[in-house]
Amino acid sequence: MIHQYKLGGLNIVLDICSGSVHVVDEVAYDIIAEFEQKSREELLAEIKIRYVGKDGITEEDVEECYDQVVSLKKSNKLFTPDTFAPMAGELKQKTGGVIKALCLHVAHTCNLNCSYCFASQGKYHGERAVMSFEVGKRALDFLIENSGTRRNLEVDFFGGEPLMNFDVVKELVAYARRVEKEKGKIFRFTLTTNGLQINDDVIEFANREMSNVVLSLDGRKEIHDRYRVDYAGNGSWERIVPKFQKLVEARGGKNYYMRGTFTHANPDFLKDIQTMLDLGFTELSMEPVVCAAGDPSELTADDLPIVLEQYEKLAELMIQRRREGRPFTFYHYMIDLSGGPCIYKRISGCGSGTEYMAVTPWGDLYPCHQFVGEEKFCLGNIWDGVTNTATQKDFASCNVYARPDCADCWAKLYCSGGCAANAYHATGSVRGVYEYGCKLFRKRMECAIMVAASERLNDPS
Amino acid sequence: MKHIQTLETRNLCDSAKNGGCGECQTSCQSACKTSCGIANQQCENTTENK
Numbered sequence: 001m002i003h004q005y006k007l008g009g010l011n012i013v014l015d016i017c018s019g020s021v022h023v024v025d026e027v028a029y030d031i032i033a034e035f036e037q038k039s040r041e042e043l044l045a046e047i048k049i050r051y052v053g054k055d056g057i058t059e060e061d062v063e064e065c066y067d068q069v070v071s072l073k074k075s076n077k078l079f080t081p082d083t084f085a086p087m088a089g090e091l092k093q094k095t096g097g098v099i100k101a102l103c104l105h106v107a108h109t110c111n112l113n114c115s116y117c118f119a120s121q122g123k124y125h126g127e128r129a130v131m132s133f134e135v136g137k138r139a140l141d142f143l144i145e146n147s148g149t150r151r152n153l154e155v156d157f158f159g160g161e162p163l164m165n166f167d168v169v170k171e172l173v174a175y176a177r178r179v180e181k182e183k184g185k186i187f188r189f190t191l192t193t194n195g196l197q198i199n200d201d202v203i204e205f206a207n208r209e210m211s212n213v214v215l216s217l218d219g220r221k222e223i224h225d226r227y228r229v230d231y232a233g234n235g236s237w238e239r240i241v242p243k244f245q246k247l248v249e250a251r252g253g254k255n256y257y258m259r260g261t262f263t264h265a266n267p268d269f270l271k272d273i274q275t276m277l278d279l280g281f282t283e284l285s286m287e288p289v290v291c292a293a294g295d296p297s298e299l300t301a302d303d304l305p306i307v308l309e310q311y312e313k314l315a316e317l318m319i320q321r322r323r324e325g326r327p328f329t330f331y332h333y334m335i336d337l338s339g340g341p342c343i344y345k346r347i348s349g350c351g352s353g354t355e356y357m358a359v360t361p362w363g364d365l366y367p368c369h370q371f372v373g374e375e376k377f378c379l380g381n382i383w384d385g386v387t388n389t390a391t392q393k394d395f396a397s398c399n400v401y402a403r404p405d406c407a408d409c410w411a412k413l414y415c416s417g418g419c420a421a422n423a424y425h426a427t428g429s430v431r432g433v434y435e436y437g438c439k440l441f442r443k444r445m446e447c448a449i450m451v452a453a454s455e456r457l458n459d460p461s
Numbered sequence: 462m463k464h465i466q467t468l469e470t471r472n473l474c475d476s477a478k479n480g481g482c483g484e485c486q487t488s489c490q491s492a493c494k495t496s497c498g499i500a501n502q503q504c505e506n507t508t509e510n511k
Contacts, residue, residue, distance in 0.1 A: 018473055024464060064464070074471075076474060090481070091483065290495045333499065343473045343480055404478050415499065418498070419495070422495075
């Protein structure tokens with residue numbers, strides 16, 4: 001399968017199944033587009049009429065270009081057949097029963113009252129609650145017991161607002177550090193926070209213990225404060241920004257993401273990215289809102305072209321700032337062409353419900369944080385393990401080849417079938433696809449690859 | 462005349478031989494939390510990822 005597109009002044013050709021990326025001239029672009037439909041003679045004749053004489057292009061140039069395409073096909077870098085379907089279920093089968101990541105919902109409560117929150121202001125459509133140390137400790141033991149030979153274990157402190165249960169977070173990290181060596185594991189912790197309760201103690205702890213921190217900021221003050229308000233209705237921007245700046249400065253280069261959400265109120269989210277940059281943040285993530293259909297914050301069909309254009313402008317901004325020596329990272333444009341995931345990872349889909357689960361304050365297990373509160377998805381609990389094996393099987397069988405809609409999509413080996421929660425909320429099935437999200441994803445991938453190609457061509461080192 | 466510049470990329474077909482160690486990030490959880498993609502994840506298998 002081939003995908004070709006023009007962006008940022010480059011003609012880009014992707015050979016999906018080998019993972020090859022080619023930057024080509026106009027002649028090659030047109031030859032590749034029709035290579036499989038036409039005979040050599042027929043195609044050469046058409047291309048010669050189109051190009052010979054233009055910009056000094058000769059008949060020999062066209063023939064040489066055709067031969068280069070033939071040669072790339074022979075070396076499996078163009079038109080590589082898709083032979084991966086039989087392997088699609090292998091990784092999850094091979095690792096059946098192994099869990100390597102948990103999202104600990106340490107606080108089903110929040111000190112903000114954001115109407116667009118997918119977790120219904122942290123309560124996940126249930127009661128307010130915080131996780132006890134005993135439940136959290138059992139969750140960590142459950143993870144260790146079920147992690148098989150995996151060394152790297154990921155644990156995210158999530159909510160609601162996890163800093164509303166900070167003492168338990170600290171105790172759990174201390175416990176994990178006590179046992180990880182003896183158990184042959186490495187815990188990688190992440191903290192996702194709205195920032196209100198950040199203080200020097202939190203900063204010191206987070207920068208010592210957290211592999212990553214995810215800091216919620218929507219960008220411009222008026223955009224952020226539209227949704228991210230406290231229970232008195234006051235915006236939070238002015239209170240959190242100085243705290244985030246202090247935390248990031250003290251972080252000394254360790255991973256963090258400034259994570260924003262864009263909604264119908266700001267499809268022109270590049271202005272919010274710009275605000276984050278102006279505030280001194282360089283590791284950025286900006287996510288389309290996840291909400292119920294019909295919610296006022298929902299992105300509309302009219303927003304789509306605006307959002308797609310913003311992604312392109314964002315790519316241009318990244319290239320420009322890199323050239324100026326002021327680079328920044330955008331989470332969705334991070335792509336390592338020479339060292340990205342292997343094919344097993346690319347076809348087996350998200351680990352939700354299999355390698356990854358969410359734990360509620362009461363110790364119930366869910367396939368991921370986005371399913372918490374939907375009782376039929378409850379998989380079991382941290383004492384008895386997974387008992388709802390039918391639902392787990394559903395998630396285990398989720399892979400890119402299990403989604404008929406993905407069959408002909410060029411982006412399938414970059415997205416691996418996408419998010420089960422998005423699919424479920426859009427279609428009622430975890431094996432459906434959230435088409436709006438797909439459109440955004442494909443554009444992001446085109447931009448990400450263009451930015452990477454531009455870097456390689458202009459700065460080969 | 463150079464019509465095609467091929468960037469160095471990981472060969473996905475070859476990665477079938479040594480891949481699948483399962484040590485890499487398992488979901489969006491440590492990052493965006495709302496939209497899974499795997500293109501931006503890192504391979505953790507440093508011995509095989511050549």
